[in-house]
Amino acid sequence: MMGRGQGSMLAGLLLLLCACTAPAAANLNMSALCLTVPDGMFVSSQMDCSSYYHCQGATASLMSCSNGQYFNKDTQTCVASSQSTCASKSHPCLGKTVGSFQPDSSSCGGYWYCGDSGAIYGSCPTGENFNPTTMACVYAYQYACSQSVVDSSSGASPGVEVALNLCSLIENGFYFGSASDCSGWNYCQDNVLHSGTCQNGLVFNVNGKSCGYRSPSSCAQVTNDPSLTGAVAPTTCTTSGTMKNATACNQYYLCTGSSYTLMTCGSGLYFDTVSQTCVARMQARNDCDRCLGSTKSFVNAYSSSGCNQYLYCVNGAQKAVETCPDNYYFNEDAGSCVYETEPAFKCCNPDGLSGQPATTAAKTTTTATTTTTTATTKTPA
Known part of the structure; x- marks a missing residue:
């Protein structure tokens, strides 16, 4: 039985249903969303049931099901439209049972009623959200979904409401990160969003799907993107074309009029804060x-004065900072500390000057090891 809270939606159906279109919504920044989920995960498209995204770092690759199939976020596969809870924007009742209700992914309280004559749009009463699992209008505290007014910096027109119903896009049953808080985590259960914070000042590791790693730099998921957080980016600008670095190495903010827009570099590139361009990751001064985007366990640490430090990476995030012995420099390509030969990586050697000949280094190398990995891991509960 459909319900208002625990009452009946059906009683108010005739009053609520109308042959109108769904409210407009701003497109989500999929690059920012991908930073909150583990690498390799598929995420539903907000705009089309047959489309979905493959997430790898901040890279969101658009993919599509074939033969009229819909993407099922929970099985991470393409299935027959009747086996998917997704409602197409152009044909929301396609393949759905007559008499059923389908959610509107762009509105917390919107839904479609699939009648004999086709799809009819309706809205829950004020203060209630539509729960696609129970197919009922419930009080907002019973089904987490919020809407916020954002400005044009997110790609929307001023005053447009953005539905933050992430569980309509992300698979149920695992933890993912917050776009606004390094320590924050989210969890979808039966398409209901549950959120929390890691304890004792720990931060959430997206690929590890757990709490740990106290370093504040292991927090690439925090972009404060308005389309995810519902909050307008805190910075404003006056000169179009100016740039500033973002939290993630491969992202930056571009001034487009009066506000900054989050941009993402191409695959394998980082934003260089000096040249204000996207460059090869080893040459980026940022x-x-x-560790973001690298599959290596050890990478050079950023430095403006020398390449003697390196990062210990776990699941694509920094866990510890280590230092090579005196007169040794870390070389990410070699995966070791090399004697008296500083690599010409601008990420730690801005002048790009190399040290002693590599023939000396070939005889004396020391393998990078971890010595200060005391951070504990606590799985969200």
């Missing part, structure tokens, strides 16, 4: 977590 004080950020350089």
Whole structure:
């Protein structure tokens, strides 16, 4: 039985249903969303049931199901439209049972009623959200979904409401990160969003899906993107075309009029704060977590004075900072501390000057090891 809270939606159906279109919504920044989920995960598209995204770091690759199939976020596969809870924007009742209700992914309280004559749009009473699992209008505290007014910096027109119903896009049953808080985590259960914070000042590791790693730089998921947080980016600008670095190494903010828009570099590139361009990651002068996008356990740490430090990476995030012995420099390509030979990586050697000949280094190398990995891991509960 459909319900208002625990009452009946059906009683008010005739009053609520109308042959109108769904309210407009701003497109989500999929690059920012991908930073909150583990690498390799598929995320539903907000705009089309047959489309979905493959997330790898901040790279969101658009993919599509074939033969009229819909993407099922929970099985991470393409299935027949009747087996998917997704409602197409152009044909929300396609393949759905007559008499059923389908959610409107762009509105917390919107839904479609699939009648004999086709789809009819309706809205829950004020203060209630539509729960696609129970197919009922419930009080807002019973189904987490919020709407916020954002400005044009997110790609929306001023005053447009953005539905933050992330569980309509993200798989149920695992932890993912927050776009506004390093320590924050989210969890979808039966399409209901549950959120919390890691204890004792720990931060949430997206790929590890757990709490740990106290370093504040291991927090690439925090972009404060308005389309995810519902909050307008805190910075404003006056000169179009100016840039500033973002939290993630491969992202930056571009001034487009009066506000900054979050941009993402191409695959394998980082934003260089000096040249204000996207460059090869080893050449980027950017004080950020350089574990992002790397599959290596050890990478050079950012420095403006020398390459003697390196990062210990776990699941694509910084866990510890280590230092090579005196007169040794870390070389990410070699994966070791090399004697008296400083690599010409601008990420730690801005002048790009190399040290002694590599023939000396070939005879004396020391393998990078971890010595200060005392951070504990606590799984969100």
